[in-house]
Amino acid sequence: xxxxxxxxxxxxxxxxxxxxxxxxSRRYGDVVALDDVxxxxxxxxxxxxxxxxxxxxxxxxxxxxxxxxxxxxxYRLALPDLxxxxxxxxxxxxxMLCATRIGIVYQNPHLGLLMKNSSSGNxxxxxxxxGERSFTALRGRAREALDASEFPLERMDARPIELSGGMxxxxxxxxxxxxxxxxxxxDEPTTGLDVSVQALVLDTLKRLQRDRAITMxxxxxxxxxxxxxxxxxxxxxxxxxxxxxxxxxxFQDPQHAYTQQLVHAKL
Amino acid sequence: MTPVLQVENLAKHxxxxxxxxxxxxxxxxxxxxxxxxxxLLxxxxxxxxxxxxxxxxxxxLPRAGHxxxxxxxxxxxxxxxxxxxxxxxxxxxxxxxxxxxIARPRVAAEDIVAEPLRRASVPAAExxxxxxxxxxxxxxxRDLWRAYPTSFSGGEQQKVNLARAxxxxxxxxxxDEPTASLDAGxxxxxxxxxxxxxxAGVAMIGVFHHPGDVxxxxxxxxxxxxxxxxxxxxx
Numbered sequence: 448x449x450x451x452x453x454x455x456x457x458x459x460x461x462x463x464x465x466x467x468x469x470x471x472s473r474r475y476g477d478v479v480a481l482d483d484v485x486x487x488x489x490x491x492x493x494x495x496x497x498x499x500x501x502x503x504x505x506x507x508x509x510x511x512x513x514x515x516x517x518x519x520x521x522y523r524l525a526l527p528d529l530x531x532x533x534x535x536x537x538x539x540x541x542x543m544l545c546a547t548r549i550g551i552v553y554q555n556p557h558l559g560l561l562m563k564n565s566s567s568g569n570x571x572x573x574x575x576x577x578g579e580r581s582f583t584a585l586r587g588r589a590r591e592a593l594d595a596s597e598f599p600l601e602r603m604d605a606r607p608i609e610l611s612g613g614m615x616x617x618x619x620x621x622x623x624x625x626x627x628x629x630x631x632x633x634d635e636p637t638t639g640l641d642v643s644v645q646a647l648v649l650d651t652l653k654r655l656q657r658d659r660a661i662t663m664x665x666x667x668x669x670x671x672x673x674x675x676x677x678x679x680x681x682x683x684x685x686x687x688x689x690x691x692x693x694x695x696x697x698f699q700d701p702q703h704a705y706t707q708q709l710v711h712a713k714l
Numbered sequence: 715m716t717p718v719l720q721v722e723n724l725a726k727h728x729x730x731x732x733x734x735x736x737x738x739x740x741x742x743x744x745x746x747x748x749x750x751x752x753x754l755l756x757x758x759x760x761x762x763x764x765x766x767x768x769x770x771x772x773x774x775l776p777r778a779g780h781x782x783x784x785x786x787x788x789x790x791x792x793x794x795x796x797x798x799x800x801x802x803x804x805x806x807x808x809x810x811x812x813x814x815x816i817a818r819p820r821v822a823a824e825d826i827v828a829e830p831l832r833r834a835s836v837p838a839a840e841x842x843x844x845x846x847x848x849x850x851x852x853x854x855x856r857d858l859w860r861a862y863p864t865s866f867s868g869g870e871q872q873k874v875n876l877a878r879a880x881x882x883x884x885x886x887x888x889x890d891e892p893t894a895s896l897d898a899g900x901x902x903x904x905x906x907x908x909x910x911x912x913x914a915g916v917a918m919i920g921v922f923h924h925p926g927d928v929x930x931x932x933x934x935x936x937x938x939x940x941x942x943x944x945x946x947x948x949x
Contacts, residue, residue, distance in 0.1 A: 492801070646819040650818075650821070657832060692797055693801060696797075700728070702775065703731075
């Protein structure tokens with residue numbers, strides 16, 4: 448292997464970010480959920496967002512999924528056929544965009560799944576929105592997505608309500624990746640799962656990330672999860688980004704007082 | 715000849731907010747490193763040798779100074795380069811070898827070792843084969859290749875870690891006590907590999923508990939003296 452060593456010139460990041468959010472602010476009554484937040488995510492990377500409850504991290508993720516419109520701010524995805532600021536899209540266009548280009552996994556499976564439809568039906572619903580009509584194709588692609596999420600295929604017709612928490616997360620994940628989205632958003636995807644199931648779900652995510660080079664944003668208050676998954680980390684507090692950096696730098700040499708407190712609080 | 719790395723007046727301290735204190739690590743570090751050169755960092759425990767390596771790798775943020783990394787396209791200052799660029803360089807050019815393995819639960823030893831190759835788009839079968847060659851060379855027993863290193867002894871974990879760190883050739887290697895806790899066979903294998911890399915033009919900076927291990931490879935040394943006087947600063 449050594450003989451094959453070729454000293455290449457590095458090609459530094461000339462590709463533009465996939466996601467660019469600028470100056471996003473959102474108030475709910477008197478509560479400031481997001482205060483002038485900007486973020487960039489580059490193709491193929493995993494951005495982790497950490498912070499205590501109420502720091503605005505989940506609100507930011509919902510913004511990325513176009514579930515809410517901020518009071519101010521700009522949101523762009525570097526994908527073909529998209530207009531400038533995505534916050535200006537109407538409801539229909541948002542729904543199309545989210546169904547086809549963005550996948551999301553929620554902490555609470557009830558938010559992402561119809562609990563009384565079959566698991567395969569939940570995944571197929573995504574494909575229906577995107578225009579797939581053939582039953583055979585729907586079933587085939589749902590099966591493929593469930594398999595990629597390491598869901599046991601013999602249970603693909605079981606309803607999510609009959610499944611364990613770990614399995615429900617896999618159905619959500621299958622639904623999220625069925626259309627090979629450009630961006631996968633994960634909101635506390637392993638919170639509430641027991642440790643061994645958590646490790647399995649993280650393995651699946653790692654494998655998907657490696658094999659498909661999906662760009663991911665993962666929100667978690669579990670620093671272990673972020674450390675395992677993220678290339679870069681953004682630390683949020685009271686609706687603001689207090690610090691961001693490479694994951695190992697945030698964990699080994701945190702700069703902000705709040706980040707130091709957070710990192711040192713980890714068991 | 716263009717250097718690989720040029721370090722100018724590099725300084726690092728740690729701001730410890732909860733102590734209201736600044737911890738001095740080092741300042742005024744200057745050196746130049748060319749392709750195929752091996753630089754040894756010397757000095758007693760706690761003097762900042764590992765801190766310097768981590769600062770060069772950007773796990774630690776420098777306080778002042780420059781870390782010029784030269785390429786055929788020009789040079790980039792690692793001290794201030796964008797995180798994405800650092801991440802990219804780490805994937806392709808700059809390696810960090812420690813004695814500690816960050817093992818992921820339920821990932822087999824050979825898969826951990828093969829991962830850098832997989833990320834560089836080497837087909838799975840070929841990457842696994844190469845990973846096995848490395849594990850064998852470091853003396854990891856065949857029946858452990860499919861096992862999870864979380865349950866391995868410290869020495870065996872380290873072998874997995876070294877194989878992973880070295881399997882994909884880099885231009886610059888930062889070595890943080892890579893021989894610590896290795897048995898004689900694995901140590902010899904590692905030193906053989908480092909000698910090969912040096913011949914192939916890889917520049918290396920290393921901290922070794924027993925520098926005698928790599929005596930034949932060393933071109934230059936820097937002695938860190940360290941004045942570990944915490945300065946009180948207002949926070």
